[in-house]
Amino acid sequence: MPEVSSSLLWSIAIVAFYLGFIIFLSDLGRRFSTDAEITRKVVHIGTGNVILLAWWLNIPAWVGITAAVVAAIVAIISYFVPILPSINSVGRTSLGTFFYAVSMGVLVAVFWPLSMPWYAAIGILTMALGDGMAALVGQNFGRHPYTMWGNKKSFEGSLTMAGVSFLVTGFILLFVTGNSLSIWVIALIVAIVATLLETVSKLGVDNLTVPLGSAAIAFYLSQYWL
Numbered sequence: 001m002p003e004v005s006s007s008l009l010w011s012i013a014i015v016a017f018y019l020g021f022i023i024f025l026s027d028l029g030r031r032f033s034t035d036a037e038i039t040r041k042v043v044h045i046g047t048g049n050v051i052l053l054a055w056w057l058n059i060p061a062w063v064g065i066t067a068a069v070v071a072a073i074v075a076i077i078s079y080f081v082p083i084l085p086s087i088n089s090v091g092r093t094s095l096g097t098f099f100y101a102v103s104m105g106v107l108v109a110v111f112w113p114l115s116m117p118w119y120a121a122i123g124i125l126t127m128a129l130g131d132g133m134a135a136l137v138g139q140n141f142g143r144h145p146y147t148m149w150g151n152k153k154s155f156e157g158s159l160t161m162a163g164v165s166f167l168v169t170g171f172i173l174l175f176v177t178g179n180s181l182s183i184w185v186i187a188l189i190v191a192i193v194a195t196l197l198e199t200v201s202k203l204g205v206d207n208l209t210v211p212l213g214s215a216a217i218a219f220y221l222s223q224y225w226l
Helices: 006-032 036-048 050-056 061-078 096-111 117-141 155-177 181-200 206-225
Strands: 145-148 151-154
Touching: 006 036, 006 050, 036 050, 036 117, 050 096, 050 117, 061 096, 096 117, 096 206, 117 155, 117 181, 117 206, 151 155, 151 181, 155 181, 155 206, 181 206
Parallel strands: none
Antiparallel strands: 145 151
């Protein structure tokens, strides 16, 4: 294992404190809210922002990959033992939490060595913010439902997914490369694909397909258009 410097320890401590705060909030939500799905989505959105902290603090790839592996193992165990009651229910059929951790590990492993962490951020935040907000909007304001391959969705939720994905991709690329029409074309394509992947995926596999698909498309198109 590489040498751990004091600055890296401080960075890890900041991330750990943030995650601890998210867990604390989720526990409060579990205790005082009757809607378990809202609590799960708060955690879903909150943990996704870890990718921004890792980018900002320049945390090494090996730290992110190790954390993702540990998180994936804990997620699998939690389906059988109630160690994450705010996120998973024992026997729950969805493997979303596990796929979420896998996505983070894969994207860090791919884009950190390329010194392009923003594509990992695009993938994770498209899932975290896009899917998280889509679920909350769809459940509370969805008035026009539809079914796709057995998945029950709403047009309000899907539009939210597309809109948030568009903004996430566009603003991250804007921050990194500067403004251009190509940025927003890429963002639009990513938003459409991410929404389609979220719509057709089952059993939580969208937590894998949406981040990886969004990051891959943003990266590929950027090589030609930016």
